[in-house]
Amino acid sequence: MFASAVGGYDRFVPDHHDHDAGPDIDAGKPALVATTEFTAPLQKAAVDVFGWEELHPRQLEAMQALMEGRDVLAVLPTGSGKSAVYQVPTLLLDGPTVIVSPLLALQRDQAHGLREAGAPAAVVVNSQQRAAELRDAWARLESGEARFVFLSPEQLAKGEVVDRLAALGVTLVVVDEAHCVSSWGHDFRPDYLRLAPAIERLGRPPVVALTATAAPPVQDDIVERLGIDGAARVVASFDRPEIRLEVSLAVTEDDKRAGVLECVTDAVGRGERGLVYTASRAATEECAAALVERGVTALAYHAGMKREERSRVHDAFLDDTVDVVVATSAFGMGIDKPDVRFVVHASLPESLDSYYQQVGRAGRDGDPATARMFYRPEDEHIQNFLTTSKPPKAALKDVATLLHVADGPLSPAEILRRAKAGRAQAQRALDLLEQAGAALPAGTGSRRGLEWSDRSVAVKAAVAVAVGLAEAHQRLTRSRVEMMRGYADTTGCRRQVLLGYFGEQLAEPCGHCDTCEKGTAAQEQPDETGPLTTGAEVEHDEWGRGVVMQVEVDRLTVLFDTVGYKTVSRAILRPGGLLELDAS
Structure with a gap:
């Protein structure tokens, strides 16, 4: 029936470090990895082909699991060499590796990185290629010359693409930016929902899901939606101690703007x-122009620019011909520049997930870097506005009716073409119906597409479930904004707050953020010896089931299924339940 509710090619060896894979991804984790029959071949391949003389234990652990035929979920921080997890095993496998990547520019960069490294050939299959380029890509795959193929999730929704890949004997499927498959994730992409059936049609090869940001509930969702329940979970520390965390509170917008310009200059x-991140496209242009007036070489970047212009800015930043890129959140995925020394936020980000990903662009060479956010309490109202969207009830009824009366599967393109609602609203409605389980992949050959899951279920009932999903996601999104505000306002250790959001407990204040250095970070440490530890499941009388994400001296941060993140008091507890919301 229905659901209940709800980066680029990673340079393994930084340019100026001889045998170093970047930040210590094993901080706070056991370092020993069992030696298997695959250990020596993997290490030899890493040296012979890529020149990597050392593999981090987390990378090796994931690679060994893949070689044993197991699925893997690898949560490794930005800059830690996630791509190596699939690149090295591919050298030892018999068939090609399929890499699902969400951005066309990211696909291009990853394929280019493999070519630069002298690895086996990599090709890209996407909608922007000319017919001759596509023919060449398929010919290289079918001849065995190419061992890596990068494509978007939309490509795997095409029956003919899946059929051609299946005929090649795919031996590994990589889902990059895997948090996009989770509706709990901050960057959910509905196209990722169709990956599980596509993987089955490929003959169900081992799957490796890669991401830099996935709290435990998101990890669970990724595993469930991709159908990799028995996956080996390889999760490194989220801590990036080389990045100093700072927040500057401003009273007026002019004060905040002046602070950003002075800091960057x-x-x-x-x-x-x-990098400078702003909340809107217009703000990128304004800030970049103001920096240029101050003698800074700066360029703006946002999704409203033409693809060629975005590529020019991207390349200029990587080539060191520009000092600063002022961007919206559209700039980030696949940015593999090791010597970014600062990331400045000119406004409150939409969530701590986004914030963590964006500040993670700094210090990828392991050297000190700074992440500074300029914040006004009014910024929260902007984010609430940007993240508020009512469920498209009329479009849901329209699209649901189309699927309910259809005599066979309809392709997503056909559904959008027939829908009376506008394309954007129809697409959102279709996404919600897929999440609800009302629209399921079906059909074969040219008739592959989506169809109604159960004829006995009325359109009205399915629409009600989909509306509930949209409302639950809206509550979750708003709760993320509240958590972002809590990080900005805290007088405790910022690193403890940030890591706690991802379910990782830092035992002591870091001593290296602004609140620690000001002496305001709390020195008293929480007691994690009782039942209420990070990861514990709890019940609330009103909000239902939740998972403890962070333990503090007097409060807990809990991620609830129905309302998202909440901060609750430890003062009034009963066995098996939380009683009171902390009003502070």
Whole structure:
């Protein structure tokens, strides 16, 4: 029936470090990895082909599991060499590896990185290629010359593409940016929902899901939606101690703007390069222009720019011909520049997930870097506005009716073409119906597409479930904004708050964020010896089931299934339940 509710090619060896894979991804984790029959071949392949003389234990653990034919969920921080997890095993497998990547530019960069490294050939299959380029890509795959093929999830929705891949004997499927498959994730992409049936049609080869940001509930969702329940979970520490965390509170918008410009100008004056993130497209243009007036080489980047212009800015940043890129959240995935020394946020980000990903662009060479956010309490109202969207009830009824009366599967393109609602609303309605389980992949050959899951279920009932999903997601999104505000306002250790959001407990204040250095970070440590530890499941009388994400001295951060993140008091507890919301 229905559901109940709800980066680029990673350079393994930084340019100026001889045998180093970047930040210590094993901090706080057991370092020993059992030696298997695959250990020596994997290490030899890493050296012979890529010149990597050392594999981090987490990378090796994931690679060994893949070689044993197991599925893998690898949660490794930005800059830790996630791509190596599939690149090295591919050298030892008999068939090609399929890499599902969400952005066309990211696919291009990853394929280019493999070519630069001297690895076996990599090809890209996407909608922007000319017919001759596509023919060449398929010919290289079918001849065995190409061992890596990068494509988007939309390509795997095409029956003819899946059939051609299946005929090649695919030996490994990689789902990059795997948090996109989770409706709990901050960057959910509905196209990722169709990956599980596509993987089955490929003959169900081993799957490796890669992401830098996935709290435990998101990890569970990824595993369930991709159908990899028995996956080996390889999860490194989220901590990036080389990045200093700072927040500057501003009273007026003019004060905040002046602070951003001064901070960036000073950093560039010290010979540093970095990124500035803003909340809107217009703000990127305005901030970049203001920096240029101050003598800073700066360019704007946002999704409203033409693809060629975005590529020019991207390349200029990587080539060191520009000091600063001022961008919306559209700039980030696949940015593999090791010497970014600062990331400045000119406004409150939409969530701590986004914030973590964006500040993770800094310090990928392991050297000190700074992440500074400029914040006004009013910024929260902007984010609430940007993240608020009512469920498209009329479009849901329209699309649901189309599927309910159809005499066979309909392709997503055909559904959007027939829908009376506007394309954007129809697409959102279709996404919600897929999440609800009302629209399921079906059919064979040219008749592959989506169809109604159960004829006995009325359109009205399915629409009600889909509306519930949209409302639950809206509550979750708003709760993320509240958590972002809590991080900005905290007087405790910022690193403890940030790591706690991802379910990782830092035993002591870091001593390296602004609140620690000001002396305001709490020195008293929470007691994690009782039942209420990170990861514990709890019940609330009103909000239902939740998972403890962070334990503090007097409060807990809990992720509830129905309402998202909440901060609750430890003062009034009863066995098996939380009683009171902390009003502070």
